[in-house]
Amino acid sequence: MAAKANRKKKRVLRVILITFTAFVLLSLAATKLVYDGIFRRYDPPVASCSCLEREELRFAAGAYELQGYYYPSREKKVLVLLAPGFHAGADSYAQQIRYFQERGWGVFSFDPTGSYESGGESYVGFPQEIYDLSAALDYLDACGRYGYEELVLFGHSRGGYAVCAMAASDYDISAIVSVAGVNSAMDAVIEPAADAVGPLAYLNYPFLWLYQSLLFDYDTANLEAAEVLSRTEIPTLIIHGVADETVSHDAYSVMAHREEIRSESVQFLSWEEPGAQGHVDILYDADGSANDELMAEIAAFIEKEIK
Numbered sequence: 001m002a003a004k005a006n007r008k009k010k011r012v013l014r015v016i017l018i019t020f021t022a023f024v025l026l027s028l029a030a031t032k033l034v035y036d037g038i039f040r041r042y043d044p045p046v047a048s049c050s051c052l053e054r055e056e057l058r059f060a061a062g063a064y065e066l067q068g069y070y071y072p073s074r075e076k077k078v079l080v081l082l083a084p085g086f087h088a089g090a091d092s093y094a095q096q097i098r099y100f101q102e103r104g105w106g107v108f109s110f111d112p113t114g115s116y117e118s119g120g121e122s123y124v125g126f127p128q129e130i131y132d133l134s135a136a137l138d139y140l141d142a143c144g145r146y147g148y149e150e151l152v153l154f155g156h157s158r159g160g161y162a163v164c165a166m167a168a169s170d171y172d173i174s175a176i177v178s179v180a181g182v183n184s185a186m187d188a189v190i191e192p193a194a195d196a197v198g199p200l201a202y203l204n205y206p207f208l209w210l211y212q213s214l215l216f217d218y219d220t221a222n223l224e225a226a227e228v229l230s231r232t233e234i235p236t237l238i239i240h241g242v243a244d245e246t247v248s249h250d251a252y253s254v255m256a257h258r259e260e261i262r263s264e265s266v267q268f269l270s271w272e273e274p275g276a277q278g279h280v281d282i283l284y285d286a287d288g289s290a291n292d293e294l295m296a297e298i299a300a301f302i303e304k305e306i307k
Contacts, residue, residue, distance in 0.1 A: 061135035064119035085157025243277035
């Protein structure tokens with residue numbers, strides 16, 4: 001009887017092990033399928049164009065070349081390095097670039113890996129823009145920053161996350177402005193899924209973490225903006241619309257983690273302007289031009305900090 005009971009126990013354990021293994025493998029496969037779909041290469045349906053004077057250039061970012069753009073200015077005081085958001089390229093921010101140029105500031109921007117005119121078979125993931133931004137900073141250092149005295153980082157959405165990642169780097173950065181940024185790459189994927197399907201999304205958390213950690217180096221894949229900002233001495237302005245439905249102001253944005261950020265160099269601005277409280281509309285006035293009120297706040301912050 002004891003031998004029979006032992007055989008039965010072994011069969012049950014075997015079934016449990018096989019079922020668990022199948023669950024893990026299927027979950028990993030499903031995670032890869034969904035993740036790769038989210039971050040597949042993005043080419044806009046209509047070719048973008050810019051009416052602004054600029055110089056086009058190429059620079060290396062890992063295995064790929066990115067398309068860069070330099071928008072010159074009358075003076076050589078401030079150069080703004082603009083990091084685009086998800087499914088956006090440099091031309092997506094033509095109005096903001098125009099605003100900076102009209103203040104006499106130069107702008108440098110780029111199309112992220114796997115999008116627009118840059119190389120790459122996919123967007124790869126949120127941490128990829130940290131690599132892209134680092135490559136842009138290396139390029140600017142190598143070319144003497146076109147002769148500008150001060151370098152300011154400006155990022156929106158995914159770019160807002162990336163500029164925060166530079167807050168404790170060794171680059172010579174005068175100021176940072178992050179608009180509508182997420183706090184972490186994990187939050188950027190898992191939280192929208194949870195909004196869509198509820199708590200079941202968190203069952204996939206370990207598989208998402210594993211896959212993302214395989215795609216990127218560990219520190220970059222697991223970087224949290226709030227932790228980096230807690231260590232920064234670079235003047236930083238965090239801006240977020242109170243009605244942002246893409247990256248929630250109070251859930252998984254950098255703004256939502258403001259109580260964790262201990263650095264006195266970081267300032268916060270919750271944007272409540274009627275009609276400009278969302279993820280993208282925060283950037284624009286009703287006529288499609290740059291949001292003058294928002295840009296004036298950003299410009300005042302930059303001018304105060306660079307003195």
